[in-house]
Amino acid sequence: MFTMNRRQFAGLMAAGLALPKTALAQSDGSKTLTVRFYDDPAGFDPANIFRIENENIAFNIFSGLTSYDGQTGEIIPDLATSWETPDNKTWTFRLREGVQFQKGFGEMTSEDVIYSYNRILDEATASPYRSTLASIVTMEAPDPYTVVIELDAPNGGFLHTVANYHQGQIVSRRAIEEAGDQVRWQPVGTGPYYLDMIDVTSRIVLKRHEGYFRGAAPIETIVFNIIKDEATSTIALRNGEVDLVMRANREENLTTLRAEGFTMNSVMDYAVALKVLNPEFEPFADVRVRQAIFHAIDYEAITGAISPSLSQATNSILLPWMPVYSENIPTYPYDPDRARALLAEAGYSGGFSFRHLGTSAQGVTELQQFEIDFLSQVGLDMQMELVDTPTFNQRRNAGEFQMATRLLPAVDPDLILFSYLHPDNTVPGGLNGARYNNPRVTELLHAARAAVDPTERMALYEEIQQIVMTELPYVPSYANNVFWPGKSTVTGVHINYLAQVNFYDVDMTVA
Incomplete structure (x- = not known):
């Protein structure tokens, strides 16, 4: 604040x-x-x-x-x-x-x-x-x-x-x-x-x-x-x-206003909310743990239950309306058994606890309560660490968290990909809170940005998405819709x- x-x-x-x-x-x-x-x-x-x-x-x-x-x-x-x-x-x-x-x-x-x-x-x-x-x-x-x-x-x-x-x-x-x-x-x-x-x-x-x-x-x-x-x-x-x-974001309020004939000005799929996993917290350094977290949470059920107008589950860090978006990527459907198996392979069959950074002003949201419940069913204990908003912004930008959420609106897919994946943007100097540094991805990012031929450019971006969604430094949770009733x-x-x-x-x- x-x-x-x-x-x-x-x-x-x-x-x-x-x-x-x-x-x-x-x-x-x-x-x-x-x-x-x-x-x-x-x-x-x-x-x-x-x-x-x-x-x-x-x-x-x-x-x-x-x-x-x-x-x-x-x-x-x-x-x-x-x-x-x-x-x-x-x-x-x-x-x-x-x-x-x-x-x-x-x-x-x-x-x-x-x-x-x-x-x-x-x-x-x-x-x-x-x-x-x-x-x-x-x-x-x-x-x-x-x-x-x-x-x-x-x-x-x-x-x-x-x-x-x-x-x-x-x-x-x-x-x-x-x-x-x-x-x-x-x-x-x-x-x-x-x-x-x-x-x-x-x-x-x-x-x-x-x-x-x-x-x-x-x-x-x-x-x-x-x-x-x-x-x-x-x-x-x-x-x-x-x-x-400006920004109505409660389902019950939208229902009321829609029924009363107000204009529901909106845009769909405007940005993806990601879970940022800090690999300096030892369990999150293991890709099997990151994949287990994605399998453990049923975001389709969560968004359908609490905000069907406002959000929907998503499988990528990019959005379907972006011209370089690819569907040819690994996906992680809700599968708690697979999540438990991955955790056991990684040596965490007994589970572990971790802290999710949030703001005291927002508190523990309904969505986060669902996340806590789903994760508990595979042995993971997500504890909310609530701080005031200035502290939250400072710590998230500095990378001082185990898990945090970030949403980056962009029309340019390069802004999202470079911000999250390029080592030059690693926190605290940028938005790469996952400290992701894959030389092949970095090479592909520059090659895709420089490519003039659309077919070549698309192939490069597709490879980036395939690698990143396999290594999963960020877990996509849902895509937001925006409503301005008037x-x-x-x-x-x-x-x-x-x-x-x-x-x-x-x-x-x-x-």
């Missing part, structure tokens, strides 16, 4: 970012959309942003060279109107002319692009996304509207790297320098909305960026009311206190595969 000390709060007040407890009604007929925001805001600096709810705000404040179509997930132009590459190694981007930063910070040019990427790469920034741009060798700006980037090796997925997400979001150098240590609370981008006011205890207000390069958005003001309790947010929607609920008067809510909504596409009918 984010907490704010007196000095930080004073900084917000001085910056004019405090918000009154009640919003003034608009009498000029302009449109105000009220959205449920489900957690404490943690800031909106692309270099260090974390958690999907904060990323939804940043996605609408900033732009990247490219972005994602909200309905298809395809790469589309954003700040760059076009690009070219002869070899997937040298990339030349042509920028839009006249693009304006919000709040009077001037025109966006190629120098801002280079500054933004160099800021991520600067070790002093301490960005967790630094490794994503580490392949950049040189960046040049031959003129204000051209950027030439040279990579250390071909990368056919580089358009994902420069998309409007984390390290790809373009900032204003002057705005960053003026914000100082308040940079995460004073974001300035070129997107369709700018941050107008924030009260970290109650709400966030975005205002339409009138100078947005695609034209002004249909809705002038978006008010994000912080409502942490799921049942309370459902009541707020039913009572008309909010127009749209009034029928709210249209254009297209949730992409990063669980983000481009509010530029959203409109509403006002009575």
Whole structure:
């Protein structure tokens, strides 16, 4: 949970970012959309942003060279109107002319692009996304509207790297320098909305960026009311206190809202939740133990019992809609007898205990209670180790756990595969919490990224998936679906595969 000390709060007040407890009604007929925001805001600096709810705000404040179509997930132009590459190694981007930063910070040019990427790469920034741009060798700006980037090796997925997400979001150098240590609370981008006011205890207000390069958005003001309790947010929607609920994740609430005719805006299979097994805990170093855990838990039965709308069992670290996804991989159907046999082969016929890191704010979830029960039936004792959220984030990022859960939304399969499997991303420097290091897989990752021929590329990715799902450094548990229930008067809510909504596409009918 984010907490704010007196000095930080004073900084917000001085910056004019405090918000009154009640919003003034608009009498000029302009449109105000009220959205449920489900957690404490943690800031909106692309270099260090974390958690999907904060990323939804940043996605609408900033732009990247490219972005994602909200309905298809395809790469589309954003700040760059076009690009070219002869070899997937040298990339030349042509920028839009006249693009304006919000709040009077001037025109966006190629120098801002280079500054933004160099800021991520600067070790002093301490960005967790630094490794994503580490392949950049040189960046040049031959003129204000051209950027030439040279990579250390071909990368056919580089358009994902420069998309409007984390390290790809373009900032204003002057705005960053003026914000100082308040940079995460004073974001300035070129997107369709700018941050107008924030009260970290109650709400966030975005205002339409009138100078947005695609034209002004249909809705002038978006008010994000912080409502942490799921049942309370459902009541707020039913009572008309909010127009749209960001992330409804209780089956009973979805059933109620669906029955009452609310629009069930959704995206299916947006990300896989993985069990991260630390091999420094001796039992987890044995592949037979890891395979036994997968066989021991019936995720199909669990998701069917507690969240049939919200999740489904999965067998891969990638998702079926990804073009490189392969079904030709080992699978681990629910088989407790096979699990017991594998444990006995590994020397653990009597079972063992282990600790699963979690947050005290979330507690022991219903899903985890099922996991504990299934594992106990094969002799494994999963004990939940609950800590506060900042400690959880610190320990998970440092790899200080025996088992943890991680979910990484991505449109680019390379982001998932490199983050989880490449040794350069081993914790604490990346998301490879399983400390996975297979030289063959590393070789295949680079070869697949560089491959131009689609058939060759697919064969390489298939081999990666076959090896990884045999060695099983991560245990896939379920794939999530995302729902944003809303009034029928709210249209254009297209949730992409990063669980983000481009509010530029959203409109509403006002009575």
